Amino acid sequence: MRVHVMDLDIGDRLSADTFNSYGLHVLSRGTLLRSQEISKLLLHQIDYVDVETRQQPEQLDEPESLLTELNTLADETFRLLKPIYEDSITGTESLFKEALAEGVINDKIVQDTFIPLTNHVKDQRDVVDLLLMLNNQNDYTIQHSIQVGILSYFIANWMGYDETESQLIGKAGYLHDIGKCRVDDEILNKPGKLTDYEFRMMTQHTIHGYEIIRNSIYPYSIAVVALQHHERMDGSGYPFHLQGTNIHPYAKIVSVADVYCAMITERIYQTKRDLLTVLKELHEMSFTKLDPTVTHIFISQMIPNFIGKKVLLHNGELGKIILTNNSDYFRPLIQVKDQFVDLSLDRSLEIQEIYM
Template sequence: MSEDVFNAYGLHVLSKGTPLNEKEISRIFQHQIDYINIERRAGTAAEEPRSRDPFSAYNPLLRPLYYDAVAGAEQLFEKALVEGRIYEDDVKESFQPLVENFRAERDVVSLLLMLNSQDDYTYQHSVQVGMLSYYIARWLGWSEEETVRAGKAGFLHDVGKCRIAEVILNKPARLDDEEYKEIQNHPQYGYEILSRSFDDKGVALAALQHHERVDGTGYPQGLTGDQMHPMAKIVAVADVYSAMISSRVYSEKKDLLFVLRELYELSFKELDPDVTHTFIRHMIPNFIGKRVELSNGEFGTIVMSNPTDFFRPLVHVGEQFIDLSVVRDLSILHVNM
C-alpha cells in the first residue's frame, strides 16, 4: 500500500506499507473499497504501459453505443417533425442497447465526462437525460420496468424541439421575447407527439411537465409539486443537471460538483427535494478518487464523502488528510480528471 486506506465509514482498514497478499485483498473486498494506491514490490515484473485514455477500463461498447443513440435521437426528431409521431421500435433500436450496457457502470461522473462533448447538444442532451433519469429512478427504488420507462421518458423529453426552428435552438445570442415564447412551446409539442405515439401517459406527461417547478414558477402550466407526474420530477432534475454540465453555444460548461451544489440549492424551491437529494446522495460517492483543486490553490484527492455535508468531503493533500466539514475556510474549487 502506498497510503493508508479507510472504508466508507472512516474505519482504518490497511496501513501504508502493508504488502498486499490474498488475505489483504480479501479484506479490501469485504469493506467494499473500489480504489487503492499501491507501489510495485521490488523484483516484480515491470508493469505494462498504461493507456493515456483514463476511460480505457470502461466497457468499450459504451462510446460507440452512445453516439449511435445520439444519431438515433436526431433521426427520431426528424421523423417526428415529418410524421408527427415516433415509433417504439425506433426508440428501442436507438436507446435500449445503451441502457443494457451502461446500467452496470458505477462511476456515473466519469461516464458523463467521457460521453460529453460540444457537438449535437440537443441530441446528446436527450441521451444524457435518458441515462440520468434511468439512474435516478433506480436509486429511488423503482421497479426495473418503471426504471426503463423513466429512461425512455428522459430520452424523449425534448422531442417537441423538432418543431422549433434551428436558428432559435442554436442562437448564440440571448433569445428575444418572441423566440423565448416559441421555445416554451416545446413541452406542449412533445406531449402532442408522444400522446399520438404511445399508450403511456407518464412518458407524455414527463415531456409536458419537465420545465414545471414544485414552487409553481415553471411552464407551460405553472403546476406545483403535488400536480406534477412523478416521472416529470425525475426528468426535471436530470434535465437541469445535463444542461448545466454540457457545452452549449450560449453557455460555458460548469464543474460537475459545482452543479450538484446548485441543484442542492434548487431543491429548496424549484426541484423536488426527495428526487434531488437522492440524486446528489448517489452522485457524491462517484467523486471519491477524483483529483480536486482547493480554494487555497493546493491539489488533493477525495478519499471519503460526508453523508451529512455533501460538498465537504475528506481530502488527501500531500501527507495529510483535510476534513472540509471541519476546516470551514477551505472549499473545493474544481474537480479534475
C-alpha cells in the same frame, strides 16, 4: 505491493483477497478499484491492501501528468461505450427528423438506439465518470436527450422503481425534448438571451412533445413528462405553472436529470461547471423548485462516486477526495500530498475542479 487505502488510485487492482478485522470477506483478488470499492474499504476500516504493481507512479505535481493518467484509466470503458453511444447519436438524429416530418415517434429507432445504450450502462457504478465521458461536441439537444434518458433511468432505480418502470422513466427522459424538433434552430442555438417572443416559442416544445408522443404508441405518462418537465414545485415553471402534487412523479425525476445534465454541459452561451458546484445548486433548488425527495436521493447517490477523484483546489494545489462528509456533502476530506485537509473545518479552501 502493499498500499495504504488512502494512497489507492482509481484503476488499482487487488492482488489478494481483502478481509476486515472481523474476518469478513470484503473484496476479492483481481477487483478493479473504482470509487465505490475504495469507499467500501474505508467503511470497513481497512488500512492496507495488496495491489498489483502499478505501471506508472502516481503523479500529483503536474496537471498534465494527472490528466494523462486519468484519461488512460478511462480509455477501456470509453472504448466499449463509444460505438454504442455514437450509434445512439445517429439514431436520435433520425428520430428527431422523423418526428418533425411524420408527427409521431418511430419506436423502432428508440428500441435500436436508446435501449441498447441503457442496457450497456445499467451496471456502470460510477455515474460521474459516465456523464463526463458522454460530454462531447455533438448537437446539444441530441446529446442532452440521451444523457437525460440515462440519468432518469438511474434515478428511478435509486428510488426503488423496478426494472420495467425504471426503463419506462428512462425512455420518458430520452423523449422529453422531442418537441424541440418543431422549434427553429436559430432559437435553439441562439448564443444570447432570447426575446420574449423567442422564449414563448421555446416553451412550446413541451406542448409539441406532448402532442407528438400522444400521437404515437407510448403510455400517457411519457407524454406527460414531455409536457411537465419544466414545471417547478413552486409554480414558477411552464407551460401551466403547476405546483407540487399536480406534477407527475415521472416528470419530477426527469426534471432533476434535465437540470443536472444542462448544468454540466458546455454550450454556446454557458461554460460547463464543476460537478460538485452543480450538485450544490441542485440542493438549493430542492427547497423551492425541484422535488426534494428526488433531488436528495440523487445527490446522496452521486456523492460517493467522488471518492478517489482528483481535485484542483482554488489555491492551485492538487489533491484527492478521501471521504465525503455526511453533515456537509460538498466539503469532503481531501488528501494533499502527505497531508489531509477537512474542507468542512477549513472553510478557506474550495474545490475548483474535479478530474475524471
